[in-house]
Amino acid sequence: MSPTGWPMMVTAIVLAVAAPIGTYLLWNRIRGPRPVRAATRLSMIGVSQVMAILLCGVIVNNYYGLYASWDDLLGDTGSPGVIIHENTVAAGGPITGSNLTDGTAQGGRGQAVPVVPRSRPPGPVQDFKKYGDDALVTSFTGPKTGLGGSNDVIAWLPPQYNDPAYANTAFPVVLLFPGYPGTPQTWFGNMAGQKELGTLIQQHSATPFVLVAVNISPIKGVNTDCTDIPGGPQVATFITDDIRNMLERTFRVTTDRTGWGMMGYSEGGLCAGKLLVQYPQLFSAAVQMSGDVRPGGYVSKYGSAFADQNSTLWVLQNHKPNPPVSLLAAASAEDDHGSVLAAAESLQQVAPDMVDVLKKDHGSHNTAVWKQWLPQAYGWLSQHLEQVRPQS
Structure with a gap:
């Protein structure tokens, strides 16, 4: 029996109901010395509580699709999977993509904008404080959108950043997006994204990126799917304008689109893919892990046309980004959270020249799977963003 699905749900309900009823019926029928009777009754109460907790766990797992199998629950999610490029399994390293810097781009609001070299924006340097052993954190409010919060931007600088040779x-910069509800702290906690990249840099398997985890839900309880809501929170602008300008002012990072990428899991994966195709003049590559290709809930309230404009699939199908972008859509066949594998494959079907698929057979919608993808994701981004070289 799978940990998800109705058989497990029905079994958990039966056990959760039967345990307290059995305790009630057997309470006064227990025989033996007083210590034995007390221990037996306490055990019966404990079993009833465990069955109630089991039912809650099954309900949560069914709703979020966290664990698709018992192996998944025990942390065995199988192999990381393979990257498929234009219907061909990529052997060895990731496929190298093109880095174009001229032409016109289709902006997030549909207008054609010229792609010109960006100057470092003027303004104050943001004050970051130490976060943990190796990261920096700040509380930032965007001057353009008024959005932000406490400790909502966390940055990690690679060792080369402070090397005199560099x-x-x-x-280059990779923005990291959590799921919803979620916090940027997860990227530097359970995901340990900075530690994985640090190891890969030491092994010369990834380029030294500046990693920046961002809160994609600055309005508590409101999931905008990183969208500029008409008359509401402008979350896309918060990320692409406020956050980006602040980082360019504060750190020694590139201002060219070829050095800016994004990566996110779950809802953050949707954001990474969506913002990439909406703002190709600002970003050239992104990795979406277990992400949908079309926003739901809050965004859909504003009509199907508005949802289309904020759908990664629709934009790729109807307004190909120019200059071209590179997207890696990672998905597991066991993840039934919105059928993410079918969604990832649909992206590649409409834009095989821009979309690679990282396909995995086992594992569901959880951090164990997303962490397992990090080496391939960082390696792929290293092939699709600017390479770091000493310039001193």
């Missing part, structure tokens, strides 16, 4: 090097 004193004049502008580093």
Whole structure:
């Protein structure tokens, strides 16, 4: 029996109901010395509580699709999977993509905008404080949108950042997005994204990125799918304008689109893919892990046309980003959270020249799976963003 599905749900309900009823019926029928009777009754109460907790766990697991199998629950999610590029399994390293820097781009609101070299924006440097052993954190409010919060932007600088040999090097940036509800702290906690990248850099398997985890839900309880809501929170602008300008002012990072990428899981994966195709003049590559291709809930309230404009699939199908972008859509066949594998494959079907699929057979919608993808994701991004070289 799978940990998800109706058989497990029905079994958990029966056990949760039967345990307290059995305790009630057997309470006064227990025989033996007083210590034995007390221990037996306490055990019966404990079993009833365990059955209630089991039912709650099954309900939560069914709703969120966290664990698709018992192996998944025990942390065995199988192999990381393979990257499929234009219907061909990529052997060895990731496929190298093109980095175009001229032409016109289709902006997030549909207008054609010229792609020109960006100057470092003027303004104050943001004050970051130490976070944990190796990261920096700040509480930031965007001057354009008024959005932000406490400790909602966390940055990690690669070792090369403070190396004198790289004193004049502008580093590429990867924005990291959590799910919903979620916090940027997860990327530097359970996901340990900075530790994985640090190891890969030491092994010369990834380029030194500046990692920046961002809160994608600055309005508590409101999931905008990183969208500029008419008359409401402008979350896309918060990320692409407020956050980006602040980082360019504060850190020694590149201002060119070829050095800016994004990565997110679950709802954050949707954001990474969506913002990439909406703002190709600002970003050139992204990784979406277990992400949907079309926003739901809050965004859908504003009509199907508005949802289309904020759908990664619809934009790729109807307004191909120019200059081209590169997207890695990672999905597991066991993840039934919105049929993410079918969604990832649909992206590749409409834009095989822009979308690679990282396909995995086992594992569901959880951090164990997303962490397992990090080496391939960082390696792929290293092939699709600017390479870091000493410039001193």
